[in-house]
Amino acid sequence: MSTDHAFPPGFLWGAATSAYQIEGDPLADGAGPSIWHRFSHTPGRVAGNATGDLACDHYHRAQEDVALMANLGLNAYRFSIAWGRVLPDGRGRVNQRGLDFYQRLVDRLLEQDIQPMITLYHWDLPTALHDRGGWLNPESPAWFADYAQVLFRALDDRVAAWVTINEPWVAAVLGHLEGVHAPGHADAFEAARVTHHLLLAHAEACAVYRAIGAHQIGIALNLEPQYPASDSAADRAAADRRDAFINRWLLDPLFFGRYPEAMPAIFGPAWPDFPSADLERIRRPADFIGVNYYSRGWVQADPSAWPLGATRIQRTDAPSTAMGWEVYPNGLTETLLRLKTQYGNPPAYITENGAAFEDPAPVEDRVEDAHRVAYLRDHITAAGAALQEGVNLRGYFLWSLLDNFEWAEGYTKRFGLYRVDPEEQRRIPKASADFYRKVIASNGVGM
Ligand SMILES: N#[N+]C[C@@H]1[C@@H](O)[C@H](O)[C@@H](O)[C@@H]2O[C@H]12
Numbered sequence: 001m002s003t004d005h006a007f008p009p010g011f012l013w014g015a016a017t018s019a020y021q022i023e024g025d026p027l028a029d030g031a032g033p034s035i036w037h038r039f040s041h042t043p044g045r046v047a048g049n050a051t052g053d054l055a056c057d058h059y060h061r062a063q064e065d066v067a068l069m070a071n072l073g074l075n076a077y078r079f080s081i082a083w084g085r086v087l088p089d090g091r092g093r094v095n096q097r098g099l100d101f102y103q104r105l106v107d108r109l110l111e112q113d114i115q116p117m118i119t120l121y122h123w124d125l126p127t128a129l130h131d132r133g134g135w136l137n138p139e140s141p142a143w144f145a146d147y148a149q150v151l152f153r154a155l156d157d158r159v160a161a162w163v164t165i166n167e168p169w170v171a172a173v174l175g176h177l178e179g180v181h182a183p184g185h186a187d188a189f190e191a192a193r194v195t196h197h198l199l200l201a202h203a204e205a206c207a208v209y210r211a212i213g214a215h216q217i218g219i220a221l222n223l224e225p226q227y228p229a230s231d232s233a234a235d236r237a238a239a240d241r242r243d244a245f246i247n248r249w250l251l252d253p254l255f256f257g258r259y260p261e262a263m264p265a266i267f268g269p270a271w272p273d274f275p276s277a278d279l280e281r282i283r284r285p286a287d288f289i290g291v292n293y294y295s296r297g298w299v300q301a302d303p304s305a306w307p308l309g310a311t312r313i314q315r316t317d318a319p320s321t322a323m324g325w326e327v328y329p330n331g332l333t334e335t336l337l338r339l340k341t342q343y344g345n346p347p348a349y350i351t352e353n354g355a356a357f358e359d360p361a362p363v364e365d366r367v368e369d370a371h372r373v374a375y376l377r378d379h380i381t382a383a384g385a386a387l388q389e390g391v392n393l394r395g396y397f398l399w400s401l402l403d404n405f406e407w408a409e410g411y412t413k414r415f416g417l418y419r420v421d422p423e424e425q426r427r428i429p430k431a432s433a434d435f436y437r438k439v440i441a442s443n444g445v446g447m
Pocket residue numbers: 018021166167292323352399406415
């Protein structure tokens with residue numbers, strides 16, 4: 001199927017980053033520390049004991065990086081704001097120098113006709129709030145709404161799209177159930193409550209935005225279609241449980257105002273009885289859904305694997321990325337079509353899509369990342385196929401502009417269109433940057 005001209009005029013072609021992963025200098029100009037600053041400075045938590053102290057030094061190189069974006073021809077750029085730069089204590093006092101950094105960044109983007117899409121929360125909760133219970137505290141949605149209001153008032157005259165929370169599932173499950181992300185908790189009784197408070201935070205911020213905002217607001221979910229590793233009833237049931245655990249746990253409250261029936265069975269006594277009034281507040285407050293798509297799950301029943309009785313197994317008969325994730329572009333089409341057929345075809349953006357590969361070393365200031373070019377070509381084609389099926393897709397944000405701090409993987413995994421090494425801070429173009437520039441110029445992959 002040709003999707004060369006699937007993309008409509010005005011389709012957004014962007015790149016995505018996040019504050020802690022690229023900015024560096026996290027305590028500059030009066031900023032308060034985040035849970036990721038504390039977590040990465042805890043020995044043994046991050047590969048190579050890497051931290052975000054340097055990252056891509058974007059806090060001091062923003063003008064250079066905006067020039068890279070303009071040279072690519074981006075018409076949009078998704079980035080996050082570090083809560084602690086703006087509110088060092090998480091609440092109350094505004095740190096004007098921190099807010100000024102983001103004011104300047106937005107103005108520089110607009111000078112280049114690049115539309116900002118701002119993520120309010122990309123996992124870097126101020127430690128001051130974490131020390132008051134963090135996302136486990138029932139006050140946390142109100143903390144977030146107050147923080148969001150500061151940003152709406154400061155920037156909504158120039159920012160056309162806001163993302164409230166990036167991947168609440170990852171923040172809750174990796175941070176509070178598996179303990180491999182900040183704050184490093186591994187407590188079965190935390191993940192469900194943290195997820196609920198993140199969804200309530202999203203809803204409260206949307207409510208504030210409805211009163212004072214003039215543009216669009218949404219949320220970005222990591223969506224991963226699940227497929228049984230065999231046609232056995234056990235594997236099919238396991239895939240369905242993992243679909244509830246990863247996808248419907250978030251989609252159903254946001255669109256239907258209810259959690260999947262499978263959740264109490266998955267979590268047992270660790271699943272609270274949430275008030276129905278909460279679920280009504282969470283239902284449908286947003287203007288769009290952001291889809292972060294990377295791969296699919298290939299699922300096998302495994303009674304020993306708590307809490308699902310299912311494990312995602314790595315296929316040996318399919319190409320995979322450096323993260324061990326199968327390259328499966330059809331999963332993007334299927335995920336987008338599911339939003340159309342099961343969730344009312346809401347306005348949607350691909351708020352993240354990209355891949356880490358073991359890039360070759362640079363030769364004459366260029367990296368020949370053929371694997372990433374193929375991954376991007378196939379996934380952008382898959383997005384075009386969904387558009388041709390009537391999916392209400394408005395834009396594509398490539399993850400990521402720069403090689404950056406990949407959370408618990410540190411700097412060992414490279415997702416960027418430009419190679420960056422923290423100790424050198426050069427931006428070395430990859431073949432995928434040239435590829436993406438051509439996609440944008442031709443508004444599709446048909447070139
Ligand atoms: N892993 N991986 C790459 C990427 C991560 O760097 C982003 O911060 C997350 O939003 C999402 O997990 C995807």
